[in-house]
Amino acid sequence: MRKLILVIVFGLAIGALFGQLMMSVPGYWLVRVGDTSYQTSFWFGLILLLAVFVVLYFALRLLSRFINPVSRFKTWNSRSRNRTAMRRTVRGLVALAEGRWKRAEKSLVKAADDSSTPLVNYLSAALAAHYQGRYEQADTLLKRAHLSTEGADTAVGLMQAQLMLDRQQYEEALAALTRLDQHLPNHPQVLKQLKQAYISVSDWDGLRRLMPRLAAQQLISREEREVLEFQAYRELILQESRLVDQHGIEKIRNLWADMPDHLRTNTDLIVLYTEILVHGNEQGIAERLLRHALKEHWDSRLILRYGMLDVDPKRQLAASEKWLQERPNDPDLLLTLGRLSLRNAYWDKAKEYFEASQQQRPSGVVCAELARLYANLGDHNKSQLFYRQSVELLDKSLPALPQPVPDVKTQAKQAS
Structure with missing residues (x-):
């Protein structure tokens, strides 16, 4: 009610002001065409011109609709098809999430041409085809995804690599990811997929070199990194240990030098490295390694292996007797x-x-x-x-297993 009163008062004020303006500013319009002339007051003519302008504006808009109906129909049709494609895309994505792969693929592909995001449609449809085991169709849809959108190389490449990993095509996946890594260094998803590929193909050297990059991007926990680094260095040492020449030993020594500090205190790796050094006639290095490791952390496997070395028995005995003072029992x-x-x-x-x-x-x-x-x-x-x-x-210490019962007659014969 208050608003209505305010509007009425404001309207009356504007009207009074406009009336006062009309009285204080006299004038007229004179239009002569040939021998005919038209004369009217200034304010009435101004209102008339404004009315003519409004009529012409709406008349031109109405006329434009009749002049270009095909273009307007195309626009309407395009919007209608886009709305339909959006609904089909949503249904396809819902079916994909629910595990109805065939329905998802059909809806997504059917809506792709009219969708405003064809890349999403084709990538999702490729995933649905992959889950159905239709690998060739999945690859075809990935190609269509690549052609549908400019700058889609990364998204398509990542999807293709993931599908290869799922199909256990590890060598192909590693090759694709290596190419992506060259163009997109330190891309989080590329690095994570590279980790999976290196483990799958047992590329331990590639995995150990990847660890610092994963850690720098915070893509791996400390516990997982330590486990994978241990596995990588252990496998690399075992691979090199199959070489019996001095060059093989030198490679293992370089690996040990490059190893993170926390791994050089790992008892399993110390014992493994010691055995390789002994096999390569490097017992002096093995003795120093074990002596240093035992000072840092005591372990029964290390001290037992130390006693099997044949280096300098007097020095070994003296060092061990010093340890006995700390561990007499x-x-x-x-x-x-x-x-x-x-x-x-x-x-x-x-x-x-x-x-x-x-x-x-x-x-x-x-x-x-x-x-x-x-x-x-x-x-x-x-x-x-x-x-x-x-x-x-x-x-x-033997396991409890069934054993034959001694025959009394047989024992009597053996005794006689």
């Missing part, structure tokens, strides 16, 4: 000390260390060492005793 260290004492021909000391190890933890291996030592010292009774203990301990 370590059975693996005591076993290693016994073996190093044997290498130094300290027979009595070897017996003491072996027996101390046996007291800390009964072991078939230690019993076997003692049995062999006593046999060579001429004490066959103790040798047989430790051999029996070794067999008994070994028997306890």
Whole structure:
């Protein structure tokens, strides 16, 4: 109500102002055509001209509709087809999400030509065809997607690589992704697919070189990176270990030098590298490696392997006896000390260390060492005793399996 009153008051004010203006500004229009003349007041003529202008404007618009009906029909038809294509595209994408591949492909392809986003239609249809196992049709749709939109190389290439990975066409996928990586370095999706391709084709060198790039883009967690780096370096070392020449050892040493710090403290890799160094007649390097690793972190596998090296037994024994001061009851260290004492021909000391190890933890291996030592010292009774203990301990470690029941008659015959 208040708004209506305000409008009426405003209208009256404008009318009064306009009336006052008409009275204060007199004038007239005179139009003469031949011998005929027309005269009217200035304000009436102005209103008349404005009315004529409005009539002409709407008349020209109405006339333009009748003059160009074909163009207007084409525009209307195009908009109508685009709306229909949009509805079909939505239905196709919904069917794709629901796993109805055939319906999705049909709707998306049918709507592609009239869609404002044909690239989306063809890519989604290619995915639907792929899920149906129609690989040739999927490739055809990818080609149509590439032709439908300018600048679609990246999207089509990524989709093509993903479909190749799903089909287990790993070599082809890696080749396609390598080309994409050259044109689009550090593209997140390219890097993620490259990781999958490298693992699939066992390209461990490519994978280890990819890890820093994945980490820089925050595309991989720390845990996953450590697992993949461990796998990559382990496989690379195993591959190179099949080479027995010095060149092979040199490659492995370079790999070890390039390895991240956290991997050089991994016990599995240290043991593997040690075995390769020993096989390549690099026991001196192996001894330094194990000695340094044992100072950093103690592990039973490392100390047992240290005792099997044949480098400088006196220096090894001295270093191990220093460790014994920190770990006086370590059975693996005591076993290693016994073996190093044997290498130094300290027979009595070897017996003491072996027996101390046996007291800390009964072991078939230690019993076997003692049995062999006593046999060579001429004490066959103790040798047989430790051999029996070794067999008994070994028997306890065997899995529980059904065994034949001894025949009493057979045993009696054997006894007689």
